[in-house]
Amino acid sequence: MDMQWVADIIPTPWTIPWTMPSTMKFVSGCLAVVLLSKDVMSAQVTLPYGTFVGLDNYTNDLGNALANPLVAYLNIPYAAPPTGKRRFARPEPPLEINETALSTEYGPICPQSGTAKMDEDCLSLAVFAPTGTTALAKLPVVIWIHGGAFNSGSKQSFSLASMVSNAPVKYIGVSINYRLGALGFLPSNLTYRANSLNLGLYDQHSAIKWVQKYISLFGGDPQQVTLFGESAGATAVGYHLLHVDGMPPFQRVIMDSGGPTARAFPNWTYPLYQTQTEEFLNHTGCYRGENETTTFACLRELPVDTVRNASLSVFRKYAAAITWPFQPVVDYQFIARSAHQSWESGQVNNVSMLTGFNSDEGSGFVPRNINTTEQFQEFFKNLAPAISGPQLDTVANLYLAPDIPGSSYANSPFSPQFSRIAAAYGDFAYIAQVQANAVYASKLNLPVWKYHFAYLTPGADPSLGVVHASELQYVSTVVAPENPGKTANQSRLMNAYWSSFIVFGNPNKINSSAPAWPRYTIDDDTQIRFSNGTAYSEPDNIRRNATNFWRSIPDVLMH
Helix, strand or coil, X not given: CCCCCCCCCCCECCCCCCCCCCCCXXXXXXXXXXXXXXXXXXXXXXXXXXXEEEEEEEEEECCEEEEEXXXXXXXXXXXXXXCHHHCCCCCXXXXXXXXXXXXXXXXXXXXXXXXXXXXXXXXXXXXXXXXXXXXXXXXXXXXXXXXXXXXXXXXXXXXXXXHHHXXXXXXXXXXXXXXXXXXXXXXXXXXXXXXXXXXXXXXXXXXXXXXXXXXXXXXXEEEEEEEEEECHHHHHHHHHHHCCCCCCCCCEEEEECCCCCCCCCCXXXXXXXXXXXXXXXXXXXXXXXCCHHHHHHHHHHCXXXXXXXXXXXXXXXXXXXXXXXXXXXXXXCCCXXXXXXXXXXXXXXCCEEEEXXXXXXXXXXXXXXXXXXXXXXXXXXXXXXXXXXXXXXXXXXXXXXCCCCCCCCCCCCCCCCHHHHHHHHHHHHHHHHHHHHHHHHHHCCCCEEEEEECCCXXXXXXXXXXXXXXXXXXXXXXXCCXXXXXXXXXXXXXXXXXXXXXXXXXCCXXXXXXXXXXXXXXXXXXXXXXXXXXXXXXXXXXXXXXXXXXXXXXXXXXX
């Protein structure tokens, strides 16, 4: 059998003795079918670089029972292992696999904190399709890009399988890993000269290109692709949105709590990035001054745990101040210019957008020991050093101190200024930036739908409110089985809106009984609010004076 451009999803109901090897090689030009344990059906796909066996009756993902079984391939490499000479280099095509490979379990995550199984050989993706999907189905596709501050997370951080399984319409889901921390985002003059900036974004780009090449073999349509990310994943999606290079390999974007303006990254020469990279190199013992050749030769020889631990040490040092190291930077290649400059010049891909924020984006990030206005202002000065004294005074006046009559931040939990700084940081980093992207896109006549998620999950800490990322469990519907009633209704409603956008490019197409979600425009900046098991329209005026201020100083916020 010719391995080139052959793909079949083959049900195989047979069983195999436990003593038989779990893989079988190609014999006499014929494809040997890989058989799985008793009562498990298998699916099989052949790509130009190898054959992979998945599951065609996948019913539980990450401990979540699926509403409908799926065909699942949980661990297909989309690039060569970024090890040895490929460490700190742009991704290369996947290596040829000479044996039929099992893709029935999630592979290792990319090196980061924690005790989960991880490995530097982590550039893999998972594919989920409705059971019975054939190679001719041409279903729409959604690619999930996880968040985690570009320093943590994986393709199994979010149950994309649950989202696909519960959707009222059919589509295919693809979730991806990409390099994190110093291995994926090491910004410095050294890295620039070594052509090694923004490697994690290049990993994502390779995975998106993989979808263009091969998703039709799984029943997907490469001309109906949605990029979906949350937090740092949404920021990454935003950078793909602004990366203009011919026809875009996607037609729609979903950006939950983020986007390309959400952390307005400068270029690699930013002094803090230089300091953080030097600290990382000192931790590894590979600091060689300005000699990138000997520096990277040293780094490529190290055990990956040494690199990982150095990356984690630097991240932990800066985490409390939210001046996170190892972030994307303007490299004048993948990220050609600042996000604001790209938007203002119209250098963006012409696609549809769904974006939004949660009510209390900042509460999970800010310190809980802020007691005075001076400490409040110092926090923002440290976060954005270019901010001026008068601008800091403006911030203080926009978010009135809790002891001033009329303040919204009296009776704060944790510390006197916690609610104040949580609201201000949430606007600074997320709410104002989501608004900025929606406004910019609307000015370019891109179709935009904007949301405000305001539903406090039963059992959640009310002192923190509706926190960052809390909407995801509703989109995936993993929250519904344990919480019936309003929570289940909220989940079904949101899954239907997101799924409708993925399939039709409009959130209103598949649930005629749901409230209409108005398109967000310059003339009508109405957004939809999710709360108490339903949805309704509201004006985009949450702390509008404050969000307008943050949006007015994009260059100051470069950090």
